[in-house]
Amino acid sequence: MLPLKGIKVLEFAQFMAGPSAGLKMADLGAQVIKVERPGTGEAGRNIAIKNLYIDESSMVFHTANRNKQSYAANLKDAVDIEKVKQLIAQADVMTHNFRPGVMEKIGLDYDTVKAINPRIIYGVVSGYGSKGPWAKKPGQDLLIQSLTGFNHLSGNADDNPTPSGLATSDIFTGVHLVQGILAALIDRTKTGKGSIVEVSLLESTLDIQFELITTYLNNGQKQPQRAKKGNAHAFLAAPYGVYKTKDGYISIALTPLNILTKAMEIELPSIYADKNTWFTHRDEIMELLAGYFIKESTDTWMDIFEALDLKCAPVYNYEQLLNHDGYKVLQMDQEVETSDHIKMRTTRCPIHIDGQKLFSRKSAPKPGEDNEAIEKEFKLN
Numbered sequence: 001m002l003p004l005k006g007i008k009v010l011e012f013a014q015f016m017a018g019p020s021a022g023l024k025m026a027d028l029g030a031q032v033i034k035v036e037r038p039g040t041g042e043a044g045r046n047i048a049i050k051n052l053y054i055d056e057s058s059m060v061f062h063t064a065n066r067n068k069q070s071y072a073a074n075l076k077d078a079v080d081i082e083k084v085k086q087l088i089a090q091a092d093v094m095t096h097n098f099r100p101g102v103m104e105k106i107g108l109d110y111d112t113v114k115a116i117n118p119r120i121i122y123g124v125v126s127g128y129g130s131k132g133p134w135a136k137k138p139g140q141d142l143l144i145q146s147l148t149g150f151n152h153l154s155g156n157a158d159d160n161p162t163p164s165g166l167a168t169s170d171i172f173t174g175v176h177l178v179q180g181i182l183a184a185l186i187d188r189t190k191t192g193k194g195s196i197v198e199v200s201l202l203e204s205t206l207d208i209q210f211e212l213i214t215t216y217l218n219n220g221q222k223q224p225q226r227a228k229k230g231n232a233h234a235f236l237a238a239p240y241g242v243y244k245t246k247d248g249y250i251s252i253a254l255t256p257l258n259i260l261t262k263a264m265e266i267e268l269p270s271i272y273a274d275k276n277t278w279f280t281h282r283d284e285i286m287e288l289l290a291g292y293f294i295k296e297s298t299d300t301w302m303d304i305f306e307a308l309d310l311k312c313a314p315v316y317n318y319e320q321l322l323n324h325d326g327y328k329v330l331q332m333d334q335e336v337e338t339s340d341h342i343k344m345r346t347t348r349c350p351i352h353i354d355g356q357k358l359f360s361r362k363s364a365p366k367p368g369e370d371n372e373a374i375e376k377e378f379k380l381n
Helices: 016-025 059-064 078-090 102-105 111-116 141-147 166-191 201-207 210-218 257-263 284-295 298-307 318-322 373-378
Strands: 006-010 031-036 068-071 093-096 121-126 197-198 239-243 250-251 313-314 335-338 342-346 351-353 356-358
Touching: 006 078, 006 111, 016 031, 016 059, 016 068, 016 093, 016 166, 016 351, 031 121, 059 342, 068 318, 068 373, 078 111, 093 166, 111 121, 121 166, 141 201, 166 197, 166 201, 197 201, 201 210, 239 284, 250 298, 257 284, 257 318, 298 313
Parallel strands: 006 031, 006 093, 031 068, 093 121, 121 197
Antiparallel strands: 239 250, 250 313, 335 342, 351 356
16 A cells, blocks of 8 residues: 555645655645646646647656646635635545745635644645745746756856756655655644645745855855866866767766776876866866776777776766666656646656565546545535
8 A cells, every 4th residue: 555545635735846846745645635726727737848738738747747646726716716615625645836925815824724724734835935935936946046046057167057957946845745745744643733844946046056055165265166077066176077978978076086087097197197187177177087088989988997997977968868777777768648638758656665666557637627526525515
């Protein structure tokens, strides 16, 4: 049995951070009900990558909303609000990402919900927290990355600020929300009481930079310095980074420079004998290494380094990765199907329970697709 079987989650969240938290809980067995506006559903259904849609909703929406049910309700309608409150009375968890003040206006703020159901875990996702000059500013992944210094960590020294190519802030915030909710559920078994769990895109994105911000705070407040070329970590010394080979690229991780140069049969110049120079002269060292890496293929270098158990990897694109046996053995992708029998490939939950991989077949629901079943199950009137 999946560990969250029997846990009932009401999701009022939109876009990616909150829904990605709901996705993880659904994959782990929770009954996750998206409460959406009638007809159009949540706004995230219309956020598309490359204009790709499955039925009436974007493929982005489908990636974060499999295994869920949809309950359509007009939160400005008294009858619908009463039904929603009946759902709240029977739920274990409720999540939302409305701006500060919106749930109070609707009448679904924490104090009101707590009065209806003292055992509920009330999860809130905000952009910047509930207080401060940015509190009512719209939270969006790129904006958060830009504000938090994150964009100065990727790319090379002369590049413009470079954001992550992923919805990094959203995804990590969703993970933190799940962690908080699970901790609150455990605490509820001891106290019998629910609680409010709050996360923000801003704080989560600061948290995932903890090693770099800590370095900045304790090292003379020196700004991150990206390498001239091949940068992989703004605060790590050579040879850490990515290098072009004769036919591709190779990444070198936490491998001491003297050990790497010995493996490459390079005589390390005496000026780099002191380990402190491996950072202060990082650009020159990486340029020196680049002149050797380009002479041989990636496979040639990999054969040499792997025989010595050095930390290295080829740099793959999706075609190379998804056709590699190392990926295939993971069985990381799966086929899901909509209620209209439209099939799509997506990734599975990465968690294993008792050695079992967690696969699912149910795609994201249509808006209001499960109203009848939910009203019957929860005896709404």
